[in-house]
Amino acid sequence: MYNPGEEIVQIVDRNNMETEVVPRRIMREQGLIHRASYILVFNEQKELFLQKRTATKDLYPSCWDVAAGGVVLAGESYEESAHRELAEELGVAGVSFTPLFDQYFEEDDNRVWGRIFSCVHNGPFQLQEEEVASGCFMSVSDIFKLSENEDFTPDGIDILRKVAQ
Template identity: 30%
Template sequence: MDEVVERVDAQDRVLGPVSRRDAVREGWLHRIAVVVCHDGQGRILVHRRAERLTRFPGHYELGVGGALAVGESYEQAAARELDEELGVSATVRFRFAFLNRSGLSPHWLGVCDAVVPRAVMPNPDEVAWHTWLSRSDLPQTLQEWPFTPDSHEILARYRACRGWQ
């Protein structure tokens, strides 16, 4: 069964429920949430997507996330995805949203962050591998490894939001 998401407009206002498959196929705006995960030492979790996934299998990502269900906020979806993909609960903080045109279809991308324990328990259906990288290692790593298309923009906007040099 296909996920039901909310189709939104260019101002991120809800228009109504649609299937995610239709939203992607038709290029309708919908919402996705991601969580940039930090450990207690400030390192960032980077993971490789499982090969069985239909969207960007085997690519690396800066955040864990997924589509918002009908009625969910960015924070609620981010917290749900954190539990589903990494097996952890944490306080999720919304940082910003932007209209993302990279990837399979355009969507609003809500970027959140959370401090999570280093001992995550990734769901192997979602996450094939993970590691913790320092903030200074991230830009070079994004150039060397095959990341999802939105990871570069997430990092650039997240660095600006957090005041990182």
Template identity: 30%
Template sequence: MDEWVEQVDEQDQVSAVVIRSEAVRRGLLHRVAVTMCRDRDGRFLVHRRSEQVSRFPGHHEVAVGGAVAVGESYGDAAARELAEELEVRASVRFVTKFLNRSGLSPHWLGIHEAVIPVEVRPDRNEVVWHGWLAESELFGFMEQQLFTPDSGQVVDRYFTRVRPGPPTDRSAAPGDR
């Protein structure tokens, strides 16, 4: 199923509405929102993508997310993706955004965080394994396993902005550029 997304410019301003597959095929900037998920003990959720998914099959990821729909905010997209991919409803907190040129196509990537229950129900069509790792385990695991191209950037930018602790309810920051 294809989805409509907003094509954006280098300043993350909307310039058109396009089908996501077209944005990817033509290398058009669009928006993606992801969430770094932690449990109450500060461990991070890591998962491995199914071999059947079209984008990066079998790769591990450090965040849950997807394309921002037309008219949707980064935060709303992040919360929607949590519900769709993990069957979890949680408050997400905006951390930062950056112009990401790795992966399938260039996009603005909004990073969020959320504290979620340890019991998640990943969509088995998309996720074949998941586990919880302490921060000290996360970096070693990332060196040993195959991860999506932007996972390293997400982790680096996340830890530059946030040190694990209880998320606050402050409103979204404008992001970094």
């Protein structure tokens, strides 16, 4: 049986330089800085695909998320991670990404160097039941309104603020 806590992830320092590789559960337990890919999926109407995370996620369970993506595994590039995560979470393969920017985010138990990408895909999606409870396209302005009353992943909403500027 697959256990995401045993995935081997790349650990980095505050300058995004590789330092070691450890199991994901150790990364979470010790709050180690890691890498992650974030993919903003827009449709042709420029609406963003918004995901509701499952209650079993190891970070930000049951929160809304503006991006597909996840932790970069050992030996994997940001781009490889982005393609893998988009295929796993939404069942989308073969799309072109636009790299947007890199950022460091730190809050509580999440310290991460992220590379943010965007792509265009209208669906349909095959949602990964272990990670994504539901999803829908929504305008960016409506997502910001929803975030006033609903819990969102803080790194994701931070990214969306930067993209929307």
